[in-house]
Amino acid sequence: MTKNIEDYYAPWVKGIPMYISEHIELAWRKPELHRMMSNENPLPPSEKVLEAMFKYAKMTNRYPDQGLVVRSKIAELNNVDGPQNVMIGNGSSEVYDNIFRMFIQPGDEVIQHTPCFGIYGLRGTLLGAKMVSVPMIYEDHLLKFDHKGLMNAITDKTKIIVIPNPNNPSGNYMDPEHFIPFAETGIPLIVDEAYVEYAGLGKSQVQLTKKYKNVLITRTLSKAYGLAGMRFGYTIGHEDVIKQIAGSLLPWNVGTIPMWAALAAFEDQEGLAERVKFNNDAVDYISESLSVIPGFHVMPSKANYILFDCGETGKTGAEVLAYAETKGIILRGESKKYGSDGWFRVTIGSKEENELFVNTVLEFFGVKK
Numbered sequence: 310m311t312k313n314i315e316d317y318y319a320p321w322v323k324g325i326p327m328y329i330s331e332h333i334e335l336a337w338r339k340p341e342l343h344r345m346m347s348n349e350n351p352l353p354p355s356e357k358v359l360e361a362m363f364k365y366a367k368m369t370n371r372y373p374d375q376g377l378v379v380r381s382k383i384a385e386l387n388n389v390d391g392p393q394n395v396m397i398g399n400g401s402s403e404v405y406d407n408i409f410r411m412f413i414q415p416g417d418e419v420i421q422h423t424p425c426f427g428i429y430g431l432r433g434t435l436l437g438a439k440m441v442s443v444p445m446i447y448e449d450h451l452l453k454f455d456h457k458g459l460m461n462a463i464t465d466k467t468k469i470i471v472i473p474n475p476n477n478p479s480g481n482y483m484d485p486e487h488f489i490p491f492a493e494t495g496i497p498l499i500v501d502e503a504y505v506e507y508a509g510l511g512k513s514q515v516q517l518t519k520k521y522k523n524v525l526i527t528r529t530l531s532k533a534y535g536l537a538g539m540r541f542g543y544t545i546g547h548e549d550v551i552k553q554i555a556g557s558l559l560p561w562n563v564g565t566i567p568m569w570a571a572l573a574a575f576e577d578q579e580g581l582a583e584r585v586k587f588n589n590d591a592v593d594y595i596s597e598s599l600s601v602i603p604g605f606h607v608m609p610s611k612a613n614y615i616l617f618d619c620g621e622t623g624k625t626g627a628e629v630l631a632y633a634e635t636k637g638i639i640l641r642g643e644s645k646k647y648g649s650d651g652w653f654r655v656t657i658g659s660k661e662e663n664e665l666f667v668n669t670v671l672e673f674f675g676v677k678k
């Protein structure tokens with residue numbers, strides 16, 4: 310008897326939907342809206358990056374190579390031995406796919422610290438892993454890393470521990486000394502440094518990869534470098550581990566244009582500094598402007614987004630989002646947590662958008678400038 314197609318799917322993938330980001334779909338459909346929801350960079354690519362894109366566009370009749378030049382540049386910037394320590398992908402999301410594939414079998418456990426970026430759960434679930442979510446601690450109106458909670462969550466099924474640093478959406482860093490005990494366990498530890506450039510590479514845990522073979526650092530050009538639509542990310546680790554993980558790469562996974570434009574972006578450190586300064590000034594402006602609202606809590610951020618909890622004002626995050634929408638601003642909602650439904654997040658926009666956002670929120674809460 311013939312079986313149904315459903316009987317042939319791997320049991321753990323059944324019903325998994327395509328990932329669609331509704332707010333990004335909306336923003337592309339209505340370009341007049343202010344995209345303050347997806348941790349993008351509001352500044353367009355620098356001239357140097359655009360020049361590289363045009364130059365290499367003319368050579369796209371050829372297959373790309375394995376990116377030795379850009380991988381060497383990444384190694385140099387991060388003070389590791391060479392391209393053998395670096396693997397590249399279409400955004401760090403793809404890099405997560407490669408790493409997870411090489412470790413996870415159905416039934417294995419992946420530890421994440423919530424609230425956090427969704428890709429770990431999406432990839433882990435696709436591979437049949439059980440996601441073990443350890444909530445951050447909410448104390449003094451701040452979300453704090455629970456390094457003890459993360460450690461207590463380890464079992465003999467743990468295959469990966471992933472710690473975003475800084476965390477998305479809270480914007481803060483874990484104390485550097487708290488990474489060592491995780492590195493010492495020998496369990497694959499991924500430190501997601503998607504936003505590290507906003508605070509500077511001095512905040513990176515990349516040096517751990519020299520001592521601990523189980524530590525991998527992931528990065529992206531989507532944030533401070535401002536190239537989210539180009540799709541370029543990478544991981545840095547011990548050469549043996551990089552070599553093994555690279556076994557899961559699709560041939561020619563990173564195209565010629567992103568590869569060489571990424572090199573131009575890494576070489577354009579002035580362009581990066583300009584973007585970082587613009588962002589960090591805007592974070593200060595928004596944080597200071599909104600902290601005057603009674604009962605409105607602002608999480609100090611070292612990234613390109615800021616998390617708020619307005620639960621004590623008597624309003625909900627959803628109400629703020631709805632009001633902002635009337636002004637054409639798309640923000641990011643957050644689920645109810647720690648007894649509050651006042652959470653929401655903003656991504657830094659252009660100067661005008663940041664002012665519009667601040668004025669909109671002040672107006673919503675009836676606070677005069």
Ligand SMILES: Cc1ncc(COP(=O)(O)O)c(C=O)c1O
Nearest residue numbers: 400401402426477503529531542
């Ligand atoms: C913590 C974190 N890691 C990784 C990413 C993924 O970035 P990409 O796939 O664009 O490199 C994001 C995007 O928002 C993020 O917030």
